[in-house]
Amino acid sequence: MAEFILYKSIICVVIFALSLGIAAYSTWWERKFAGLLQDRWGPSRAGWWGLLQPLADGGKMLWKEEIIPNVSNKFLFVIAPALFIVTAIVAGVLIPWAPDLKIGETFYSMQISDVNVGVIFLLGVTSIGVYGIMIGGWASNNKYSLLGAIRASAQMISYELAMGISLIALIITAGGTLSFSEIVKAQDAGVANIVWQPLGFLIFFVCALAETNRAPFDLAECETELVGGYHTEYSAFKLGLFLFAEYINMFVSSAVMAGFYFGGYNFPFAAELYQALGLETGDWQISLIGFLVYFTKVAIFITTFMWIRWTLPRFRYDQLMNLGWKTLLPLSLLNLALTVVVEFFRGNIHL
């Protein structure tokens, strides 16, 4: 039991630190990448290539004056950013980062918790995330914040439907399991789910952009119309938490997409490679290679998120709703029907 607690504590701390570190360096990469796409250099003063920029930004956020509006609901105002960032981090417990590691005689899974209804847990946690934005916007007692919060909640609710339905199609393809680690494991022998679910992936990707409030769906914070959206009244580190949580959300949804559709830590000819290197199941080298592969996929997804942000203009609110309800929802239903037919002919569904 003590061993179990130790192992879980270590992996919790490592993944927590990893999420925060990735989020911090995502802010750096966002600015750098934006600069590079716009013929600028981006941050280049703090450290080599501006690599200390996240520290400078964090320090700035910490030492700024904290302003809580007099007319706000103070309890809710303080709790909102915490709620937002906690839900963002909690979604990360599901991600199986690497193949199981063998120490002594026991196998340790590189995942905080293998929830057997992982997909449902994920959807549940991400939908709680909207409460952080809603409460923050409501407690600010500011019309712009409220508008931002309303937009965020409407957007998240409408896109969650299409996301859920595209996930149902994915679960059918993955063999009827709801556990994240089993969905990833199912892809190690055959091909990645993207081959059977291209439309499903597209829908999921668009919905993930909307769920994480990234451009072109960043109507919740929409600087040009709503000042700062739901975080207009926030300052100092509370604002920092809101912005930070956005990057953690991005990181988690990138990891989810890489795991669900692109095989997670699996890659083509992995088994052949391990055999050629003389590695056995459970060796630390396999875990390390698997982790690096997963991580590369996640990094590519994060970069794609940013690439889209610095390419596409923001949707208008009615366009956003049209896209969600009139395009993505029917498309995801069509995808579900197609999946059922295809899987029937592949012999995975029995009448």
Next chain:
Amino acid sequence: MQLTNRSKLVSHKTQSFSERLYLPAVLKGMATTFSHLFKKRPTIMYPEQKREYAPVYRGQHVLKRDENGAERCTSCGMCAVACPAEAITMESAERKKGEEGLYREEKYAKTYEINMLRCIFCGLCEEACPKEAIFLTDRQVPTEFERDDFIYGKNKLVEPIDKPVDVTKRQTPQVLEFKKKPGLKHNTLFDKKQLK
């Protein structure tokens, strides 16, 4: 009737299927932004790299010394008269024996102050100077916290002996010739008619 060749026909065509899909346009846009990753960047990394100033740039003033290191300024006050912003003030003094190495002529400026907040950097002082003493350089006037710190005295204006300020860009032969041209206001100011 067509009046110009710039008129355009307004088209009311509906979007084609691929246009309504929106994705081809998205991919095209992303290709455009991606191509910018490899473009040359016009950024000049300022403190390390500096943009070259034009020779006519007018920045912070310098009071030049002659080839022996003596101050050229004779405190004639022409610059102060020429100054439209009234930024220049000075006090004159007589050169004592043994100070020949310090001051070029018998009269010199005991104090010479330019208020950099008043100065409009027009360069008229430079044009007025008959002794080739004051020049505007390509240096910037730095920011200060106190108003008093913007009043530059001789300690800041006179060039250091060991570090002469290069004004060759502004002191061209054409400029020197122009300065000696008769009929110009500053060349004939001591003419009695002009004084009246």
